[in-house]
Structures are given as C-alpha cells and as structure tokens.
Amino acid sequence: MFLLSSSSSQLRKIFPPFYSVFVKLNSVNSRLYSSDSAKALAAGISKVIKDGSFNLFDSYYGLNLQRNETDLVVLSLESEPNSALEYFRWAEMSGRDPSFFTIAHVLIRNGMFDVADKVFDEMVVNRGKDFHVLGSIKDRLMEVYLNHGDVCRFLMECCCKYGMVDEAMKIFVCSTQLGAVITDDTVYRMLNSLIDGARVDLIADHFDKLCRGIVPSGVSAHGFVIDALFCKGEVTKAFDFHRLVMQRGFRVDIVSCNKILRGLSVDQIEVACRMLHLVLDCGPAPNVVTFCTLINGFCKRGEMDRAFELFKVMEQKGIAPDLIAYSTVIDGYFKAGMLGMGHKLFLQALHRGLKLDVVVFSSTIDVYVKLGDLTTASDVYKRMLYQGISPNVVTYTILIKGLCQDGRIYEAFGIYGHILKRGLEPSVVTYSSLIDGLCKCGNLRSGFALYEDMIKMGCPPDVFIYGVLVDGLCKQGLMLHAMRFSVTTLGQSVQPNVVIFNSLIDGWCKLNHFDEALKVFRLIGIYGIKPDVATFTTLMRVSVVEGRFEEAVFLFFRIFKMGLEPDAVAFCIIMDACCKHMKPTIGLQLFDFMRRNQISADIAVCNVVINLLFKSYRVEDASMYFKNLLKGKMEPDIVTYNTMICGFCSLRRLDEAARIFEMLKCTPFGPNSVTLTILIHALCKNNDMDDAIRIFSIMAEKGPKPNVVTYGCLMDWFSKSVDIEGCFKLFEDMQEKGISPSIISYSIIIDGLCKRGRVDEATNIFHRAMDAKLFPDVVAYTILIRGCCKVGRLVEAALLYEHMLKNGVKPDDLLQRALSEYNPPKWLMRKGLWLQNKLMPD
Incomplete structure (x- = not known):
C-alpha cells in the first residue's frame, strides 16, 4: 500500500x-x-x-x-x-x-x-x-475509455460498499450521459445504499436518469424505492418521496403505483388506503385498476362498507367501473352473505349496459345454489340466456349440483342432456354431482351405471366419486359390496382418502359390527393414510353406545397422540360418556381442558356441561351457567331447557323445574314431548299420579303428542303398583295411537307380570316382542330369567340364558348376581350353563 x-x-x-x-x-x-x-x-x-x-x-x-x-x-x-x-x-x-x-x-x-x-x-x-x-x-479523447459499463458498475459497487453514495450517483450520471449500460442489479444496489444512507433526496434529484437507466423489464425506480421504505417500516418517508418526485415534475407511471397498492392490500390495507389518498392528492391520475386493487383487498377482508365506499369514489372521479370492478364487488357481497346488495349491483351492471361474462353469471348462480335458492338461480340463468351469453360446462354443472341437492334428479339429467347436445364434454364435477344425487335418492344402480358411462367416455373418476359410491353402499347397509368395491377399484386408479374409510367405518358401526369397523381402521394405516378427527369420533361414539367407556377415553387421547386437534364434537361425545357413566368430575375436567385449548363450545357441549354439573350436585353452578347462556350470544335450545328441567327433577326440586318450564313456554319453540315426559316421569317417581295423568291428558288432547317414552313412564308406575291392568290399557292405547312399542315397553310389562308370578303371561309377552322384530336386550332377558328362577323353573331359565348367548347378548353384572342366588340341578351344572357364583362358558 x-x-x-x-x-x-x-x-x-x-x-x-x-x-x-x-x-x-x-x-x-x-x-x-x-x-x-x-x-x-x-x-x-x-x-x-x-x-x-x-x-x-x-x-x-x-x-x-x-x-x-x-x-x-x-x-x-x-x-x-x-x-x-x-x-x-x-x-x-x-x-x-x-x-x-x-x-x-x-x-x-x-x-x-x-x-x-x-x-x-x-x-x-x-x-x-x-x-x-x-x-x-x-478531455473528449477520454470518452472512448469512459464508455465502458463494466468499469462503471465496478466503481459504483465500490462506492456503495463504503457508503460513498454521492460519488456512486455521479458515476451513474456520467455513465448514462456517455451511453454506458448499467445493469439493473447495480442500480438497485445503489438505490438500496442511498435508502440506507437516508439520501432519498438524491434519488429524487436524478429520478429521470434513474428511470431511463433501468431497462423496461425491471422494477421501476419509483416502485423500488417505495417498496424498500415500506419494508423498513418508514411509511412516512415513502409517502414523502412520492410527493417530492411529483412536485419536481417527474413522470410516475400509475402502473408502478398499482403494483405497490397490490402488495400493500394483502396485509397492510390501511397503508394502502393512505397511498391511494396520496395518489388522489398529488398524482399520478388513478385508473380503474388502482381502485379495483384496493376494493379487492377490502372484499377479501369482508369490509364491504369500505369497498362500496371506494366504488362510489371511483364513480365520482369519473372512472367508469369495468367488468372486473363489478365482479369483484358482487363476489365480495355474496361471500359476505349480503345477497341483496350483491344482486342489486348485478342488476345495476346489466342496466348500465355492461356485458357481464359467463364467469360472473356462473358465480352468481353458484351463490344461490349453495343457499338452496334455486328459483333465483334459475332467474339469473334465464337472464344470462337473454343477454346472449352461452353457458359453459361450469354453469351447467352448478345447476346440476343444485337440482341434485334439491332431489330434482330428473331435471338435473335434463341439464346433462343439454351438455351432450351442445357437444360439450362433462367434467368430473358434473359426473360427481349426478352420481351423488342418484346415491342420495337411493338409486345406486343408476349411479353405478353413470359411473361406467363416465369411464367409457374417457373421463377418469376422482376420489370424490369413489367416495360417493362407497358412502351410498354403506348407507344402504351393503357393507360387503362397499368393501369389495373399495378394495378392487381404489388401489388401482386413485389413492383413497380418509373420507372413504370413514364411510366404511361408520357403515359397519351402524350395523353394530364394531370388530369389522376396527378392521377398516387398521386398513387406514396399511394404505398410509392418516386418520382424522372424524375417524376417531365415529369409533368413540360406538364405544360409548356399547358401554366401553375406557375404550372411548383411549380413542379420545389417541387423537392427541396422532398430532390432531379434537373438535367440539369429540369433546362433546367423551364428556357425555362421562355423564352417562357417572364420572362427572372427569367430564368437567375435560371441559376445562377444552377451554384451555381455546376450542369453541357449541350449544351441544354447553348442554352436556349443565348435565355434568347436575350429576356433580353443583346445582348453583348449573343455574349460573344457564343464566350466562341466556345473557350471552349463544341462545339455549330446547335441549338446554330440558336438561335444566331434568336436572332439577332428578334432585326432587320440582318447584325449580316448574320455573324453568314457565320460561320455556315463553320461547319461540316452546316445550316438546320430551319436556312433558320428563315432568311426567318426575311426578310418577313422586307418586303424584293425578298431576302426571293430567299432563298426559293435555298432551293427548292438545299436544305435543306423547311418545313411547311417555307411555313407558306411566306404564312403569302402574306395573310397580297394584294396578297391572292399567299398564295393559296404556300398552293397548299406545298401539291404537300408532305408536310402536319398544323393547323397554315390553320389558316393563314382563317385569310387572314376573313380580306377580305370572311367568307364562310374561313369556308370552316376551315372544310377542320377538315376533314384532324387536331384539331383547340384556335387561329383558334378565327380567324373564330371574322371574323363571323365582318360581323354580330353572330349566326354562337355562334355556333363555343359552338363547341370549346365541343371540350375541352378553350378560351383565346384574344377571350374574341374579343367577348366583339360585342352586341349579347337577345336570344343568354339567351342561355348563352356569355354576353357583360363577358363570361357565357357553
């Protein structure tokens, strides 16, 4: 050196x-x-x-x-x-x-x-x-050497490295005057150095040269500087730079401003508004894209008032809204659920002679189809044809989907005919809508026929169509066909998703084939598919129904282990299971856990919480929770009132139950048959039969009509009293009214007869229940087996027990205790039906 x-x-x-x-x-x-x-x-x-x-x-x-x-x-x-x-x-x-x-x-x-x-x-x-x-x-002789871009670029970068931004700008000006070409990257680095050095004024001084120095394909100097200042959070400096450039008479392209607005409208809408006001104040003159950019930002945020206000400002400035402007605002109103305003603008655009395209018409039709308003959707479709606009496949498919959802399958096939007649090719969505409509109507045969036609037409089905067909088979109980179809087709063409497996699991669960449902659950892992919350929710629901509480809890926490987040439905199922299995403390702890995870509770969860509080004997907390519901945004439903009434009745606080009942009568929905059945059941338990029969008579005359449970409450009281004939009268009256007795209804009569030693009549009623296609449960078997044992008819009791096991009904603790009270003969012991204090295997 x-x-x-x-x-x-x-x-x-x-x-x-x-x-x-x-x-x-x-x-x-x-x-x-x-x-x-x-x-x-x-x-x-x-x-x-x-x-x-x-x-x-x-x-x-x-x-x-x-x-x-x-x-x-x-x-x-x-x-x-x-x-x-x-x-x-x-x-x-x-x-x-x-x-x-x-x-x-x-x-x-x-x-x-x-x-x-x-x-x-x-x-x-x-x-x-x-x-x-x-x-x-x-010396002019030096210019031949100075006109070299590489040297100028090197010198500018060296100056920028040391913060010598004034010298870098001099080199840039000199090079541009001599015609040397400076790359965009070099200019952008120099601009960054000027911005970092707070020399935006120097940029403004040479703004025209900078604009000429950057090739047209690059980012404009104006846009680059503004964006850089925004990224540094120096919004005011960015606006000052724009104002300074405009005041000095330099030309700024509105396209540059529109690009800046487009970037800001994504996540800095307020800054974008200030930028627009600045453009309106000092230029350049905005165009329709300028306004549409910000209008689109407001629409995406759901701020339709501000979007429409900007729409009116655009009109006041003499800028006529174009197709994009109208379609943006119309779509925003529709998505915000403000159909009236959206439709008003739609008609306004047509009135002003604006030729809306097929996309706007199709999206408008789609909105009304999703809302189930096929009448308005049809009117828009007719207006579309009147305007001379030809529907495309998307338009037809939207109409087909709406008609299928409304059950108008034949009209949907009429639209499908229009597609074929015009030479258009139906899309996968077209076929899936039609197949889904056929399956929901129970017409599986036609659904599979269309599925085959679809394949012949060269349109490969997607996973949604397979899911629709599998779900249709499952809902009709054709589980073997559903399994065969899913196994033979899904692996060959498309990768199955979790929705298909959920349909299979739900189908088996509805048939009470829980073991088969678990097999499908294991298949999910074999296919490499991750189960979702709905998968576990279905399995949990079946576990609860079958009384396997521990298994339901295991499945619930397995959701967390899988890295999923349980929803309100999953929490509701497990909390309700805690309530039914008399574990209210655990249920309330789960509710606290749900709130800590910030999962919003719906009214179903709130109803379960009230039930849990009553089961925990926290009556005051239940009352306070109910009052908070009345004051809050979530309105209690009929189940909420019924839960409160049932809770007070279970604790023999009938006055409080009557008070809630009076409140219920003031609601728009009022009491239902479940409400009055709860009151009748409470009065029967309190031996207040006069009031119970009075309510029952009012139900029979004025409604709501009594149901099988209502009859069961009164029959149970008569069965346990001295008047067994009253029980028979109610049973006959129920059948005359067209109400089909349940297995519980038969069990009540069987119990009353057995307690009176009338075993033959009880056996006859038992067989009548089976003839009525009712399958006796463990309670019905226990009542009759115990009745036979009491009168010493042990062989009949043993045969009933064997019949129960063959029908897949598992004995419970109550039945085992009942059988252990009696000493059967040795030959019955050798047969292995039961032993004293211990049931033997079948």
Whole structure:
C-alpha cells in the first residue's frame, strides 16, 4: 500500500532512476501540450517503464505532464496492467492526482477485479471517502475509455460498499450521459445504499436518469424505492418521496403505483388506503385498476362498507367501473352473505349496459345454489340466456349440483342432456354431482351405471366419486359390496382418502359390527393414510353406545397422540360418556381442558356441561351457567331447557323445574314431548299420579303428542303398583295411537307380570316382542330369567340364558348376581350353563 507522506529518500529507494526524472519534470515550467504531443509523451514514458530505462527521463522527458496526460499514460499501458499500476502509484505519490477510473479501467479490462478492489481500498485509506473517483476529466479523447459499463458498475459497487453514495450517483450520471449500460442489479444496489444512507433526496434529484437507466423489464425506480421504505417500516418517508418526485415534475407511471397498492392490500390495507389518498392528492391520475386493487383487498377482508365506499369514489372521479370492478364487488357481497346488495349491483351492471361474462353469471348462480335458492338461480340463468351469453360446462354443472341437492334428479339429467347436445364434454364435477344425487335418492344402480358411462367416455373418476359410491353402499347397509368395491377399484386408479374409510367405518358401526369397523381402521394405516378427527369420533361414539367407556377415553387421547386437534364434537361425545357413566368430575375436567385449548363450545357441549354439573350436585353452578347462556350470544335450545328441567327433577326440586318450564313456554319453540315426559316421569317417581295423568291428558288432547317414552313412564308406575291392568290399557292405547312399542315397553310389562308370578303371561309377552322384530336386550332377558328362577323353573331359565348367548347378548353384572342366588340341578351344572357364583362358558 502506498502512502502520500513518503519522503524523497523513500521515493529514491523505491524508484531510483525514475525519481530523478520526476524532479526534473517538476522543475520545468508547466505548459499545455496538444493531444498529439501528449500521446507521444505517453508513448515514450510507457516505453521507459516497460524497458526499465528510467534514465531516459533525464535526457528527453523532463517535462511537467498535465493530469489528463498522466491518465492517458495509464490508459496507454492497458496491455501491461502491472506497469500501468506501477506508474499509477508513482503518479499518486508524486502528487499528480491521477484518476482512479483510469487504473480501474486497465485492471478490469484485464480481468484483475481483485487487484482493482484492493487499489480502491488503498485509495479510501489514503484519500478518505470523499475523494473523486472519476477525477476531473474533461478531455473528449477520454470518452472512448469512459464508455465502458463494466468499469462503471465496478466503481459504483465500490462506492456503495463504503457508503460513498454521492460519488456512486455521479458515476451513474456520467455513465448514462456517455451511453454506458448499467445493469439493473447495480442500480438497485445503489438505490438500496442511498435508502440506507437516508439520501432519498438524491434519488429524487436524478429520478429521470434513474428511470431511463433501468431497462423496461425491471422494477421501476419509483416502485423500488417505495417498496424498500415500506419494508423498513418508514411509511412516512415513502409517502414523502412520492410527493417530492411529483412536485419536481417527474413522470410516475400509475402502473408502478398499482403494483405497490397490490402488495400493500394483502396485509397492510390501511397503508394502502393512505397511498391511494396520496395518489388522489398529488398524482399520478388513478385508473380503474388502482381502485379495483384496493376494493379487492377490502372484499377479501369482508369490509364491504369500505369497498362500496371506494366504488362510489371511483364513480365520482369519473372512472367508469369495468367488468372486473363489478365482479369483484358482487363476489365480495355474496361471500359476505349480503345477497341483496350483491344482486342489486348485478342488476345495476346489466342496466348500465355492461356485458357481464359467463364467469360472473356462473358465480352468481353458484351463490344461490349453495343457499338452496334455486328459483333465483334459475332467474339469473334465464337472464344470462337473454343477454346472449352461452353457458359453459361450469354453469351447467352448478345447476346440476343444485337440482341434485334439491332431489330434482330428473331435471338435473335434463341439464346433462343439454351438455351432450351442445357437444360439450362433462367434467368430473358434473359426473360427481349426478352420481351423488342418484346415491342420495337411493338409486345406486343408476349411479353405478353413470359411473361406467363416465369411464367409457374417457373421463377418469376422482376420489370424490369413489367416495360417493362407497358412502351410498354403506348407507344402504351393503357393507360387503362397499368393501369389495373399495378394495378392487381404489388401489388401482386413485389413492383413497380418509373420507372413504370413514364411510366404511361408520357403515359397519351402524350395523353394530364394531370388530369389522376396527378392521377398516387398521386398513387406514396399511394404505398410509392418516386418520382424522372424524375417524376417531365415529369409533368413540360406538364405544360409548356399547358401554366401553375406557375404550372411548383411549380413542379420545389417541387423537392427541396422532398430532390432531379434537373438535367440539369429540369433546362433546367423551364428556357425555362421562355423564352417562357417572364420572362427572372427569367430564368437567375435560371441559376445562377444552377451554384451555381455546376450542369453541357449541350449544351441544354447553348442554352436556349443565348435565355434568347436575350429576356433580353443583346445582348453583348449573343455574349460573344457564343464566350466562341466556345473557350471552349463544341462545339455549330446547335441549338446554330440558336438561335444566331434568336436572332439577332428578334432585326432587320440582318447584325449580316448574320455573324453568314457565320460561320455556315463553320461547319461540316452546316445550316438546320430551319436556312433558320428563315432568311426567318426575311426578310418577313422586307418586303424584293425578298431576302426571293430567299432563298426559293435555298432551293427548292438545299436544305435543306423547311418545313411547311417555307411555313407558306411566306404564312403569302402574306395573310397580297394584294396578297391572292399567299398564295393559296404556300398552293397548299406545298401539291404537300408532305408536310402536319398544323393547323397554315390553320389558316393563314382563317385569310387572314376573313380580306377580305370572311367568307364562310374561313369556308370552316376551315372544310377542320377538315376533314384532324387536331384539331383547340384556335387561329383558334378565327380567324373564330371574322371574323363571323365582318360581323354580330353572330349566326354562337355562334355556333363555343359552338363547341370549346365541343371540350375541352378553350378560351383565346384574344377571350374574341374579343367577348366583339360585342352586341349579347337577345336570344343568354339567351342561355348563352356569355354576353357583360363577358363570361357565357357553
């Protein structure tokens, strides 16, 4: 590295022959040489340096070179970059102030970028950051060397590295004046340095040159600066820059502003609003895209009031809304559920003569189809045809989907005929809508026929269509067909999803084939599919129904182990199971866990919570929770009131139950048959039969009509009282009213008869239940088996027990205790039906 403070003795040591020439050159009076003489002089000096004959300076070249001549000497040594560097350093130490541009030009032209970078570092150390990189070159002969983009780019990047942004801008201006091409990346780096150095004013001073310097395919200087300031969070500075550029009369393209607005409208809508107000205040003149960009941002956020206000401002500014503007606002209103305003704008666009396209009409029809308003959807479709716009496959498919959802399958096939008649190709969605409609109507045969036609037409079915067909088979209980179809087709064509497996699991569960459902559950893992919350919810529901509480709890926590988040339905099922199995404390702990996980509770969950509080004998907490529901946004439903009434009745607080009942009568829905059945059941338990029969009579005369449970409550009281005939009368009355008795109804009569020793009549009623296609449960078997044992008819009891096991009914603890009370004959013991205190295997 060279030093400007080097003494003359140091110079002699470094360049001994050259120093004497340097002294003589400085001793001669300065005079200006012509370009030719300067070139001759430069050539001579170049030869001296190349040959190492520095003594020639004393005899011939003892002249005082001008600065531009010094620069020409450096440039003349372009083919010898090391010599040029040696001469440049001599000129720098001798005080001739050579231009760094010249040595940079020589080095870069020879690919010595690292050396040039090192020399620039030396210059910064010796001269400071305020030295002039280009110097004060005025000779027109230098322009041929200056017009080199690589050198200018190198110098600009070096200046930016040291924060010499003013010098970088000078180099940029000089290069653009000489026609040198500067790459966009270099300009952007310089702009970043200017922004980091808070020299936005310098950008504004040379804004026109910057705009010309960036090729049209790049980002505009205006957009680059604004975006960079926004990213730094300097919103005010960005707006000040825009205002400054406009005040100085520079032209800013509105396209640049629109791009900025598009970026801001995604997540900085308020800043975008300020930007729009700035554009309206100082320019450039906005166009329809400017407004549509921000309107679209408001629509996506659901802020339709602000979107429509901007829509009106656009009209006030004399900018006519185009198709995109109308379609954006219309779509926003529809998605926000404001159908009236959306339809009003839709009609306004048509009234103004705006030719809406098939996309707008189709999306409008789709909105009304999703809402089930097929009448309005049909009107829009007719208006579309009146406007001379031909529907496409998407339009027809939307109509088909709506008609299928409404059960109008034949009309849907009429639309399907239009598609074929016009030579259009039905899409996968078209076929899936039709197949789904057929399956929901129970017409599986036609659904599979269309599925086969679809394949023949060369339209491969997707996983949704397979799911629809599998679900249709499952809902009709054709589980073997569903399994066969899913196994033979899914693996060959498309990868099955969890929805298909959920349909299979649900189908088996509805048939009470829990083991088969578990087999399907294991298949999910074999196919590499991750079960979802709905999968576990279905299995949990079956476990609860079958009384396997521990298994339901295991499945619930398996959801967390799988990395899933249980929803309100899953929590509701497991909490309700806790309630039914008399574990209210665990249920309430689960509810607290649900709230900690910020899972919103629906009214079904709230009803279970009230039930749990009553089961925990926390009556005041239940009342307070109910009052909070009344005050909050979530309105209690009929189940909520029934749960409150049932809770008070279970604790014999009939006055409180009556108070809730009066509140229920003031609601829009009022009491139902379940409500009055709860009251009748409570009155029967309290032996207040007069009031119970009075309520029952009101139900029979005025409604709501009593159901099988209502009859069961009264029958149970008569069965347990001395009046067994009253139980028979109610049973006959129920059948006359068209209410089918349940197995519980038969069990009540069987129990009453057995307690009175009338086992033959009880056996007859038992067989009548089976003839009515009712399957006796463990309770019915237990009542009759116990009745037979009491009168000593142990053989009949043993046969009933054997019949129960063959029908897949498992004995419970109550039955085992009942059987252990009796000593069967030895031959029954050898048969292995039961032993004292221990049931034997079948």
